[in-house]
Amino acid sequence: MRYNMIKSIRETPGILKNLKIGEEVERILENDFNRVIFIGCGSSYFSSLAGAYVLNKVSDIQSSAFPASEFMFHFAKMAKNSLVIASSRSGNTAEVVEAIKVAKQEKATVVGVTCNGNSAITELADIVIAAENAEEPNIPATKSFSAITYILQKIAIKLAHAEEMEREIEKIPDVIKNMLKNEERYRELAKRLAEKDAFIHLGSGSGYIAALEGALKIRETTYTLNEVFPALEFRHGPMALTNHGNKFGYFIIAPKAIGFDAILRLLEEIKHLNPILITNLSCEYSNTIQIPWQGDESLILIPAVLPFQIIAYYISVYRGYNPDYPKKLVKFVDRF
Incomplete structure (x- = not known):
């Protein structure tokens, strides 16, 4: 369906x-x-x-x-x-x-x-x-x-x-149009992630905002716990979550910017957990989603969120949920 x-x-x-x-x-x-x-x-x-x-x-x-x-x-x-x-x-x-x-x-x-x-x-x-x-x-x-x-x-x-x-x-509309050609790959990643107990999202720069929105999409559609941290803050306490091993799925969102090398060093530390790296830089790491964006780092957000939207959708479907109407959510909140 x-x-x-x-x-x-x-x-x-x-x-x-x-x-x-x-x-x-x-x-x-x-x-x-x-x-x-x-x-x-x-x-x-x-x-x-x-x-x-x-x-x-x-x-x-x-x-x-x-x-x-x-x-x-x-x-x-x-x-x-x-x-x-x-x-x-x-x-x-x-x-x-x-x-x-x-x-x-x-x-x-x-x-x-x-x-x-x-x-x-x-x-x-x-x-x-x-x-x-x-x-x-x-x-x-x-x-x-x-x-x-x-x-x-x-x-x-x-x-x-x-x-x-x-x-x-x-240029963003055409970038998104191009990325949609990779829907099948995002679907395959979702299938691999569908049984994870929780998800950890690490972002830097505009990648941190992408991590927040990406986590929300997976949280809404799959009812799973999603934690978000500025990438290098992960060493300052949250690294303890890696004791759960491969029960958790990991995303690192790191656009081309000052500090990218530091993000790669963090990636190396948790490489055994097979995190998905989302970046617009060429990288030898195999589990990478390449964003075809060469403009300013602050504008990569919309392209960087697209894979999350598709992955969230397919995880929900694989789990037998209805991604259109998550339980206990409404189209807009009309009171507080």
């Missing part, structure tokens, strides 16, 4: 290629603000991390990302004279809606990013960017995650006036 989740994943390149956000971004640039705050929940929070990551790496603009609940409970005062970019696939996520109200009380300019052009945040936000046809019927976010991440990264690039990155990000 083919579920909607895999269909949604396969639709990602077309969705990204058809996103049109130029006019809205120009309106954002007309505003004065002293910092940028990205907020969201679940996958949209990880998309928010991606937006802030780009700004922090390539500009001097102060930027932060928060789960919407943490922002409104603990950091609302930061919204004063700020640009707040609030993301929600449904546009109706309770914490995001309430956080927008809190931000507006602090006189923030609010940008709403959603896949639903007729929703609560579109009524509240000062500027709205809606990702057309990006909301999927399945509960786990797939093409919607990619679309929202793409939009937030484009906004960050525009704010940073990073012209080279503007050209680079336009």
